Amino acid sequence: MLRLLGISAVLLTTLLCSAGVTAQAYPNRPIRMIVAYPPGGPTDILSRIFSQKLGDQFGRQIVIDNRGGAGAIIGTELATKADPDGYVLLMGTNGSLSINPHVYKKLPYDPVKDFAPICLIASAPSILVVHPSVAVKSVAELIALAKAKPGQLNYASGGVGTSPHLAGELFKSMAEVSIVHVPYKGGGPALADTVAGHVEIFFPGIMEALPLVKDGKLRAIAITTLKRTALMPDMATISESGLPGYDSGNWYGIVAPARTPPDIIAKLNAASLAALALPDTKKRLLDVGADAIGSSPEEYASHIRSEIVRMEKVIKAAGIKPE
16 A cells, blocks of 8 residues: 555656646747738738747747637637637737627637636727818817707728727717718728718728828827827827717737636747837837737736726617627
8 A cells, every 4th residue: 555655656756747847848839820801911920020029929820810800700710719828829809809799699718717817919990080081180070060050070990890890889879979980891981981071970990091191181189098109199089178088999919719728828928028128029019000009917817807897888879799
């Protein structure tokens, strides 16, 4: 019996040591980052910039795996089925983690229970723009015009449930105005029709709109996030221009499958913060319209939960019914 106990103790010690070595060696092979959107889009571009810098911290390659489709559901669900060993990550977004739960009846994943948050990477503000024919230059003037002409001003979006749609609905609700939503099949057509003057208002991504603003084809009114962006530091936010607390835009952060060991989450978080602290990372993210953030896993988890609650209110107010 004593001999058996001795052997068991040795085996247990060996297993514990082996587990410790495995954790210490992480990562010892390439990491896969699932991007639940097609190549070439904002999420893909941002993910490639960040993954390169994150990989540099580990001395390991991080391979981007684009799994777009079904409103980011396909790629996001795929991430939940991966082994929780830190070798499959997901670039989560406000669309996949905080909006989808309220626009789809049978979402095949739970944004809180199925993921282990690692780090909030960046935010990408949108910008409120109008066609130059609209005689307003501020949020206050736009609200006054909308109240003077209820139901006569239109705002474009890339479709129901998209960020520009929700930005417009939040604006309507907070400003207590009646403006008409005109959904398009994508942001490109929505932007084109705003430039053409077929719709008066749009809430596009800042990088999409900036060249058109500079060319005088659109007039910039305000930034949609709570904080100003370093890309346009002199442009005021909607929140500080008459609608305190107004906050809309896109955010990005990496998550791992639930049950990923805490020590691996900690290593990924430390490496993420180190990557985001690099001036070159901040510059490259800013070049594509995103402001670097950085957070602890706990802060990111809290952010996801609060965004789910906030988006539920916006979506209900907009009358959007789950599909």
